[in-house]
Amino acid sequence: MNQNFSVEDHRKRLLYMQIMYAFGAFMSVFYTFRFAGAFKSPEYTNIMTPLSIAIIVGPPLLWYRFKLYRTAAVSLLITLIFMMILLIYVTGGLFAPGVYWLATIPLATAILFGTRGAITGYFIIFATLVVFIMNNQMGVEPNLIPTPEVFKQELIFNLIGFLGYTSLTTHVYLRNEAAYAQTLRDKNNDVENLLRVLLHDIANTLSSMTLQLIRAKEEQTTSTTELEKMERAVQEINNLLTQVRHLKSVKDGKARLPLKPMSLAKVLSDIYESAESLAGPKGIKLSLEIGREKMLVNAEKTILGNVVLLNIISNAVKFSHPGDRIDIRAFTSGTNVVVEIQDYGVGIPEAIQKNLFDIGSQTNREGTQGEKGTGYGMPLVKEYIQMLGGSITVVSNESATDSRLQGTLVTLKLPLAE
Incomplete structure (x- = not known):
């Protein structure tokens, strides 16, 4: 893997980074308030607040101010993946309403880092599922969703978000491929x-x-x-x-x-x-x-x-x-x-x-x-x-x-x- 993105890599990946950044920033802020509200678990705000700040401030600063494209991409991916796994873990693990968001990990890592990124994404999914299965068998998985009604709300919200994200990413990918073919x-x-x-x-x-x-x-x-x-x-x-x-x-x-x-x-x-x-x-x-x-x-x-x-x-x-x-x-x-x-x-x-x-x-x-x-x-x-x-x-x-x-x-x- 190259140590730094080239200017051409920067141009091709910028839109993907912006999409991931927008979704990640929204989700982090949304769930920071969600923990304190519907989930009645304000103690998790101690984790979500600094995580939200890192997602919102970190990548743009690294990307636009210091031109550290690779560092910005790695920083954004690590914080988003950590937030995603944390949210799935505390809302039911294998049975969480948004567990299928794990499928976006290899997609994101592949887009930004190619084949090696995809392999890394698959490994993260495998390791996460192993941990979830073990926790489920031991009965130690937390589930902050208080009622079936809140679970239903989470299921609908995550489904809409997942379909929106994957549809938009697919559209951008196809458009970029068409532009690359024309070039x-x-x-x-x-x-x-x-x-x-x-x-x-x-x-x-x-x-x-x-x-x-x-x-x-x-x-x-x-x-x-x-x-x-x-x-x-x-x-x-x-x-x-x-x-x-x-x-x-x-x-x-x-x-x-x-x-x-x-x-x-x-x-x-x-x-x-x-x-x-x-x-x-x-x-x-x-x-x-x-x-x-x-x-x-x-x-x-x-x-x-x-x-x-x-x-x-x-x-x-x-x-x-x-x-x-x-x-x-x-x-x-x-x-x-x-x-x-x-x-x-x-x-x-x-x-x-x-x-x-x-x-x-x-x-x-x-x-x-x-x-x-x-x-x-x-x-x-x-x-x-x-x-x-x-x-x-x-x-x-x-x-x-x-x-x-x-x-x-x-x-x-x-x-x-x-």
């Missing part, structure tokens, strides 16, 4: 998404680099410019790998996304060469129109450039016909920067549009020249755009109409940096 699913999705970044975005960068190598081989000479392009492509891959490692830390809560004000125009200019490398083999012309404003946005360069913008442009190239045109526009609108990427290709079928951002849906399809797709690009784009505080919309038509062009228009909105 595991979220972490699994995060790992899958980061892997998709590697598979999808590094593949794009490597494709661009491969085309440059093919050109250099065909020309049998490698110019300084070509070498610089390949060097930049390798650097982009290194940046992506570094960013994936950092994003994993962000998802795990160990780091923050390093957002800082940057010029969207500069990011677009930096990726334009890579975009041309993607469009060149199909003879697609890129048109880049950037407003004169600074267009500063809070972003991370690799995410905004490689993960978001190049992903969208890559899709536009993939689903455009050879010799087509792709228009890229960036401008300010109110408190936002707007980026529009318009292609005039085959468009997106309506069935795929509905699930375009659903990472679990089948949305991949071949491009106009048989290019393969994974279907991971747009879900990733949306996730990272939201991380940057922005939004994305997609409007697409498979055929031209009087009011709409054929092709796909992707619109990104990012808030201007203050």
Whole structure:
């Protein structure tokens, strides 16, 4: 058993501790007055009064003031178990109206201390029952319940309390298990998404680099410019790998996304060469129109450039016909920067549009020249755009109409940096 609770253990067990504390504090105060009233045994107040004070004051002081989580849990359990056994003992032992409360001991110890706690709880029940049986056989068990009417009251009171406690504890346990299962699913999705970044975005960068190598081989000479392009492509891959490692830390809560004000125009200019490398083999012309404003946005360069913008442009190239045109526009609108990427290709079928951002849906399809797709690009784009505080919309038509062009228009909105 660990010597101290971790922060995660503290969060998971806090609600259980609060439930046990609330029930224990109420029962201790209630029976302190019960002994002096209905049971006509005020001498037991000498035991119940300090016990009640220990239950009410001790655990919160240890838990919240001194952050001694394990000590607080052990203190609360010991005092509650002692009080429970005492109350059962003095109200009839094996035949007490609340003897079934013993079943909550291994439940409480298991929740707070795991398997070893459960075993300890079972041992406490076994030892308590042995003592009760021996006392019953020797006829030395006290029974402070004065009349059958009071016994009936105790039976009803304990039954209501027991059902309330076990129902509430079960509900909390199931809710926590559901939350824990969702956390595991979220972490699994995060790992899958980061892997998709590697598979999808590094593949794009490597494709661009491969085309440059093919050109250099065909020309049998490698110019300084070509070498610089390949060097930049390798650097982009290194940046992506570094960013994936950092994003994993962000998802795990160990780091923050390093957002800082940057010029969207500069990011677009930096990726334009890579975009041309993607469009060149199909003879697609890129048109880049950037407003004169600074267009500063809070972003991370690799995410905004490689993960978001190049992903969208890559899709536009993939689903455009050879010799087509792709228009890229960036401008300010109110408190936002707007980026529009318009292609005039085959468009997106309506069935795929509905699930375009659903990472679990089948949305991949071949491009106009048989290019393969994974279907991971747009879900990733949306996730990272939201991380940057922005939004994305997609409007697409498979055929031209009087009011709409054929092709796909992707619109990104990012808030201007203050």
